Amino acid sequence: MEARQFAIRAVDIGPGAELYYATALHNLAAVLEGEGRLDQAREFYARALSARQEMLPSNHAYVETTRAALDRLNRGVHAFTPAVRLK
Numbered sequence: 001m002e003a004r005q006f007a008i009r010a011v012d013i014g015p016g017a018e019l020y021y022a023t024a025l026h027n028l029a030a031v032l033e034g035e036g037r038l039d040q041a042r043e044f045y046a047r048a049l050s051a052r053q054e055m056l057p058s059n060h061a062y063v064e065t066t067r068a069a070l071d072r073l074n075r076g077v078h079a080f081t082p083a084v085r086l087k
Contacts, residue, residue, distance in 0.1 A: 019062075022051035026066050033069075033078050041078075045070040 029044035049066045056063050072078065 018051060018055055022048050022055070022062070022066075025051060026062075026069070029069065033073065038073060038078060042070065042073045045073065 025044050025048035029041045029048060032038075032044060033041035045066055049063065049070055052060070052063045052066055
């Protein structure tokens with residue numbers, strides 16, 4: 001009975017659960033970027049972008065956000081550069 005309940009719950013979540021997965025990939029990429037692990041961050045942003053593009057219109061804000069993060073990394077600029085103390 002317990003396995004059946006888990007299966008029903010999984011079916012009830014439906015395809016929309018994939019968006020949660022894509023968001024998790026994007027968030028992990030952001031954490032890796034913050035840690036300076038840029039190659040890994042790039043990989044996870046690319047996976048998140050692919051997952052989001054499969055489910056959302058190409059101009060959706062989530063797709064654009066991930067695309068911008070990946071483009072930024074590919075240009076060699078990451079979001080978490082050290083602060084500079086002003087005099």
